Amino acid sequence: xxxxxxxxxxxxxxxxxxxxxLAVWFIVSFGLGIxxxxxxxxxQLFGYPLGFWFAQQGAIxxxxxxxFFYAWRMNKLDREHDVHED
Amino acid sequence: MSLQLMxxxxxxxxxxxxIGIAVWxxxxxxxxxxxxxxxxxxxxxxxxxxxxxxxxxxxxxxxxLIAFLGYDGSVYLMGWTGGYVLLALLLAPYLRKYGKFTxxxxxxxxxxxxxxxxxxVICLIFISFTYVAGQMRGVGIVFSRFLEVDILTGLLIxxxxxxxxxxxxxxxxxxxxxxxxYCVLIFAYTVPAVFISFQxxxxxxxxLGLGSQVSGESVYMLERLxxxxxxxxxxxxxxxxxxxxxxxxxxxxxxxxxxGLPHVIVxxxxxxxxxxxxxxxxxxxxxxxxxxxxAPAVGAMARLNLVETIWxxxxxxxxxxxxxxxxxxxxxxxxxxxxxxxxxxxxxxIQYYNDANPDYAPIAEARGWEGNELSVDRxxxxxxxxxxxxxxxxxIALIAxxxxxxxxxxxxxxxxxxxxxxxxxxxKSIFVPNMSDKGELMTGRIAAAVAICVAGYLGYNPxxxxxxxVAFAFGLAAASLFPAIIMGIFxxxxxxxxxxxxxxxxxxxxxxxxxxxxxxxxxxxxENVPENWLFGISPEGIGVVGMLLNFGVAFVVSRLTxxxxxxxxxxxxxxxxxxxxxxxxxx
Numbered sequence: 001x002x003x004x005x006x007x008x009x010x011x012x013x014x015x016x017x018x019x020x021x022l023a024v025w026f027i028v029s030f031g032l033g034i035x036x037x038x039x040x041x042x043x044q045l046f047g048y049p050l051g052f053w054f055a056q057q058g059a060i061x062x063x064x065x066x067x068f069f070y071a072w073r074m075n076k077l078d079r080e081h082d083v084h085e086d
Numbered sequence: 087m088s089l090q091l092m093x094x095x096x097x098x099x100x101x102x103x104x105i106g107i108a109v110w111x112x113x114x115x116x117x118x119x120x121x122x123x124x125x126x127x128x129x130x131x132x133x134x135x136x137x138x139x140x141x142x143x144x145x146x147x148x149x150x151l152i153a154f155l156g157y158d159g160s161v162y163l164m165g166w167t168g169g170y171v172l173l174a175l176l177l178a179p180y181l182r183k184y185g186k187f188t189x190x191x192x193x194x195x196x197x198x199x200x201x202x203x204x205x206x207v208i209c210l211i212f213i214s215f216t217y218v219a220g221q222m223r224g225v226g227i228v229f230s231r232f233l234e235v236d237i238l239t240g241l242l243i244x245x246x247x248x249x250x251x252x253x254x255x256x257x258x259x260x261x262x263x264x265x266x267x268y269c270v271l272i273f274a275y276t277v278p279a280v281f282i283s284f285q286x287x288x289x290x291x292x293x294l295g296l297g298s299q300v301s302g303e304s305v306y307m308l309e310r311l312x313x314x315x316x317x318x319x320x321x322x323x324x325x326x327x328x329x330x331x332x333x334x335x336x337x338x339x340x341x342x343x344x345x346g347l348p349h350v351i352v353x354x355x356x357x358x359x360x361x362x363x364x365x366x367x368x369x370x371x372x373x374x375x376x377x378x379x380x381a382p383a384v385g386a387m388a389r390l391n392l393v394e395t396i397w398x399x400x401x402x403x404x405x406x407x408x409x410x411x412x413x414x415x416x417x418x419x420x421x422x423x424x425x426x427x428x429x430x431x432x433x434x435x436i437q438y439y440n441d442a443n444p445d446y447a448p449i450a451e452a453r454g455w456e457g458n459e460l461s462v463d464r465x466x467x468x469x470x471x472x473x474x475x476x477x478x479x480x481x482i483a484l485i486a487x488x489x490x491x492x493x494x495x496x497x498x499x500x501x502x503x504x505x506x507x508x509x510x511x512x513x514k515s516i517f518v519p520n521m522s523d524k525g526e527l528m529t530g531r532i533a534a535a536v537a538i539c540v541a542g543y544l545g546y547n548p549x550x551x552x553x554x555x556v557a558f559a560f561g562l563a564a565a566s567l568f569p570a571i572i573m574g575i576f577x578x579x580x581x582x583x584x585x586x587x588x589x590x591x592x593x594x595x596x597x598x599x600x601x602x603x604x605x606x607x608x609x610x611x612x613e614n615v616p617e618n619w620l621f622g623i624s625p626e627g628i629g630v631v632g633m634l635l636n637f638g639v640a641f642v643v644s645r646l647t648x649x650x651x652x653x654x655x656x657x658x659x660x661x662x663x664x665x666x667x668x669x670x671x672x673x
Contacts, residue, residue, distance in 0.1 A: 011662055018175050025171045029164045034334050037157070041324065046297040047306030052324045055160035056152075056382040057293060060167045060375050067174040067368035074179075075361050083663040085359050 010081035014074065021070050029059040089479045093232050096483040097490060101247060103266050104494075108251030108259045116526050119256030120187040120506050121355045126261055128362040132369025134264035135353045137271065137495035139166075139344075139370070140377060141217075142224025145271060145492035150464030153385035156323040161336045167371060167378055168337070169344025174367030177345060178354035180575045182363035183661045187355065188503075189348045189567065190511040196574040198654055199582040200516065205589050207511045209566045210348045213559045214500045215544070217349075218537075221497040222545025228493060231422060231469070232486035238546060244494060245542045252498045252505075253534050260498045261356060267491035272376055274488025278472045278481055279380045282387050285475060292383035311390045317402055318393070318439040319446030323386065329616065335627030343560030343629055346568030349499040352506075360664035388467045391474055396438045396460060402453070406435040415473035424463040424470070431456040501541065505533035558600055561625070565592035565632025573640055575662070578655050580640050583647040588640030596632035600625045 032040060033055035040051030048057070078084035113119040126134070144166070152159030184192055190210060194203025222241060229240025251259045276292075283295030287307055299306050312322045321327050328336075344350065353370075354363045394400060395416075396407050409427060419425045427436055431454055438460040440446060469489075472481045509530040514521055521529070566589045573580040573588070580588075603614040603625045612618045614625065623631065660666070 007659065007663060014662075021171070021175060025168065029168050029337065030334060033160060033164060034330065034337065037326075046294075047299065047308050048297040049308070049324050052157055052160075052308075053297070055157065056163050057296075057379055059164050060379055063167055063171050064368060064371050064375055066171055067371055068365070070175055071361070071364035071368055074364055078361070078664055083665045085361065085664050085666075 006081055007083070010077065010083055013077055013081070017070065017073055017077070021066050024062065024066060028054060028062040033059050087479075089482060090234070092479050093483040093486050096480070096487045097233065100266075100270055100487050100491065104247060104263045105250055107262045107266060108255045111258045111262050112254045113256035113258045113527070116187075116510075116523050116530065118258045119527055119530050120502075120510065121352070122256075122258040122261045124356055124358055126356040126358075128357050128366035129369050130261070130265050131353060131357050131362075131366045133268040133373050134261045135350065135366070135370035136373035136377075137264035137268035137491070138353060138499035139350060139374060139496070140271065140492055141496040142221055142228070142489060142493035144377065144381075145275065145489055146224065146228075146465050146468050149381045149384040149388065150467035151385075152382050153389040153467045154462075154464055155326075156321070157326040158328045158333065159382065159385065160326075161328075161333055161340065163378055163382060165337045165340025166344060167374060168341040169350075170367050170371040170374070172341060172345040173350070173354070174364055174371075176572055176575070177351060178363040178367050179360045179664070180661045181351060181571070182354055182357065183360050183664060183666075185355075188506050188510050189351055189571070190507060191515075193567075193570055193574065193585070194511070194515070196654065196657065197570075197582045197585040198651065199586065202570075202582060202586050202589070203511055203515065205586060205593075206567065206570070207507050209562060209589070209593060210507050211504060213347065213563050213567075214349060214504050215541070216559045218497055218500040218504070218541040219544035221493050221500065222541045224493040225490060225497065226545055228486060228489040232483075232489075241542055241545055244490070244497075245538055248494055248498050248501065249535065249538050252501050252538070253531050256530065256534075257352075257356060257502055260502055263498070264495045267495040268373060270491040271488040271495075272373070274484040274491075275377050275468075276380055277484060278475065278477055279384050281477050281481070282391070282471065282475045283383060286387050286390070292380045292387075296383040296386055307390070308386065311386055311393075314390065314393050314397070314400065318397075319443040319450070320440045323389070329622055331622050332616070332619075332624050332627055335623045335630045337627075339564050339627045339629035339633075340560055342564040342568050342633055343562075346563035346566070346571070347559070348507075348563075348567065349496075349503045351571075352503055353499070384471065385467060388471055388474065392462070393438070395474070396436050402439065406437050408435050410434065412436070415470055418473065419466055419470050424466045426461040428459055428461075430459050436460050497541065501534055501537045504537045505530050508533040508537075558597075561596045561600060561629030561632065562593060564629035565596040565636055569633055569636040569640065573637070575658070578658050579649060580644045581647055581650045584640040584642075584644030587643040588636040588638075591639045592632040592636030595635050596629055599628045599632075 032051065037051035037055060041049035043050040045053050117123050148162060151162065181192060186192065190203045190206035193206040194200060222244065225244035226237040226241040229235055229243060230237045251263050279292045280290050283292040284290045286301060287295040287298040288301045289295040289298045296307060300310055308324055312324060316322055326333065354366060357363050357366050395413065398407060409429065416425060436459055437455045439450060439455065439458055441450065441458040469485065472485060509526055513529050514526050569592060570585050570589050573585065602611050604610055616622055
């Protein structure tokens, strides 16, 4: 594979991964924490109404996991496409 | 030992640490001064970013804001953390690969235009000065409250400390000082929270305590809180009162604004590698999340403690607290003006309830109440928390040190981006292009010193609008810098004309909308109420519309004008892959 084609494939793979992560980012915060907060509040997570928990706790935990997941997947992708540093 | 002496010792000790670090890590090149030589470990950078990000407002005011907003307070919790996902995925790795010193430098290079760079510098300086004035004010207030000096003296001490480590150490000094400041502020924040959570629910982890049952009873903490405040005519804590579209837009504007703030972005220029920039954003968010997931627990628990202190029987059916029997902390904070009592019905008791709720008015009248008699400043939730919960003196001293650390670390980070914009993006690139590295370093130091004096002046004589314009900073960052950077990385088609037109229209629209409702320099042109807002979006959330406008205008204008030259396309291809990210280089 030529260098250009390989870089193209790397960029497309990166964009797909990014789209997946941003979809999760959107769903936990804007979806579960804002748009669906009322129906979700009829469920309980211990003493938390579920929608309220997503808005004040769950979304933040998910954001953290997302960033570390993306960093880990990208490091793999960098190596697979031979564009990693050193 | 008296509380006063203990506070002096704890705060004094932290100052000695900060100055020691500054002397140890002073900058010797412009690379050190602007980006700490790009040699900061990603975990250290994560801590420094967290301290940089969490200001006096996060430390002192946020829990109190949430305490009185309930669910609506979620806009700050999600908005000020979700931006890091955008930073880690969309900005940090590419800007690190680009490898120069400042955000305006990227915009100027990518859009092959000095005008674009100058527009970016203007946005940056406006955003950063707005912010830093608030921080210096915070420094002065914390000093005057805990050390009992007047605000001017407090401000001068704070300016002196920042002067020593920002001017001497530049980014390098600031980074390692911020690591120490993070440790101080997070310890100060979590210790009282753990005590209070344990007292109230028996669970020492505040994040779990908020979802637990009240100690010795089979009712959940949040249910109890909902019930006691609803009995007083307030809305349920776990429900909001803002409209859904407004909550949505404010959250998005804060997220995008966070990702567009220059002093946050520049922190990711300091790590050695592109992969470090991605990981470092994760560490930053982890360190921030420790405070941000604790804050809602502190807010809810303090609100419950406060209401149950004023209504000892736990319900308005029984008598309210008699003013003469008020606890010691009430007396202390009354003197500072953060708590106030006005006996409207002359019965000597403190009736605290929601007198703005028309449905509740008949009930209040039947009980002989003539209006809410207690005024509470939201800052008291964090500042007085240790006293309300009867915690030892050293915890109170710690809160003072933590508040000062939070304010100083953010102020220093902001002052640094202002001075780099002046020395690197204006003086070096526009006026004196052949300046030596030494000369530029000196210019940077002078710019930092001048910026500290201006910030100090603004902190002492805050223009009446400081509190109001904080919304500006986020909205403007969201509407101007963020779209320009994103399009610069993800599109090869957006050109100079498009980017400049986009930034200006986003900026002017957002600025205009906020001025229209807030006035700032003149009387507002329309009342700031939901009926008047565009699509029901408040000025706090309007940055989202400004951002969309920026994207749209840039797209259309770029289509109608010539595509960027070939070397710009190559530059974009190059920043998209990590390989080849070297050390610091200026031009």
